[in-house]
Amino acid sequence: MTHGWLIGFFSTFVGIGVGGVIASFFNGFKRSIGTIYAVCTGLILGLLSFEIVPEAIQLGNWSVFFLGFFAGVILFKLIHLGFHKNPIISTESRKQHNLRIGLFLALIIAIHNFPVGVVFGTSEHSQFSLVLLQALILHNIPEGMILFTPLFIAGISxxxxxxxxxxxxxxxxxxxxxxxxxxxQNNLIWAFLISLTVGTIYMVTIKEILPESIxxxxxxxxxxxxxIAFFLMGAYLIYY
Known part of the structure; x- marks a missing residue:
């Protein structure tokens, strides 16, 4: 595999964009928005559980996984705290609320994409890179749907x-x-980075996406x- 950075960029860009286009079709349908968030929650949790977490543990070990996971949780909480300390949030309108959620998700997704890119680049010539490439493609579409749903409600172009x-x-x-x-050079470092991304995206899913669906x-x-989405993703990853 050559030019891994270009492949990673293009896969992410297309996946996020496709998810955004899908989200635009459901814009304005309140019940459908709840369904989008629920389905995306299941897809992302399924991808983490059946694909990314096992690979991180295989690459490193359980100790490294838990260390990276909790580092990702802490990172999420720090960013989340920074957003909620903004005094504008307490008096924001519904449009501002959706805009804040969308921008917060964009920031979290961008941050967790960096270590994924590092690991993808280091494993460019290994079988593990194919797993990461599949993960990039599969999780970017639901992430794009989640990201752009509140932004379209807020009126972005x-x-x-x-x-x-x-x-x-x-x-x-x-x-x-x-x-x-x-x-x-060091599988433990890459396992830690993957686990960190698992922690951040897990927190985003549980603390931001699922509550919005409810x-x-x-x-x-x-x-x-x-x-339903969780088990469908699991079945796809197991039997594909």
Whole structure:
């Protein structure tokens, strides 16, 4: 595999953009928005559980995984705290609320894409890179749907979708370039970085995406579609 940074950038850009286009079709349908968030929650949790977490543990060990996971949780909490300390948030309108959620998700996704890019670059010539490439493609589409759903409700344009897709894809390319220069030297470091991304995206899913699905629909409705999507993703990854 050559030019891993370009492949990583293009896969992320296309996945996020496709997810955004799908989200635009459901814009304005309140019940559908709750369904989108529930389905995306299940898809992401399924991808983490059946694909990324086992690979991180195989690459390192359980201790490294838990250390990286909790580092990702702490990173999420620090960013989340910074957003909620903004005094504007307490008096924000519904439009501002959706805009804040979308920008917060964009920041988190961009940050967690960097270590994914580093690992992808270091494993460019190994079988593990194919796993990461599949993970990039599979999880970027639901992430794009989750990211752009509140932004479309807030009234952003398609040009902003294009720009944000580029911004979110750039950290993957930068990380892959650094990974290619470093080379695959220490599996424990790469396992830690993958585990860190698992921690951040898990927290985003549980603390931001799933609650928004429940708010748009109901506990039972959201749980049902989350479980369906979770097991469908699991079946796909196991039997594909």
């Amino acid at each position: 398609y040009s902003m979708l294009f720009l944000l897709s580029i911004i979110i894809a750039v950290p993957v390319a930068l990380g892959a370039l650094i990974g290619e220069m470093i080379g695959q 708010r748009q629909s109901s506990n039972r409705y959201s749980l049902l579609f989350t479980l």
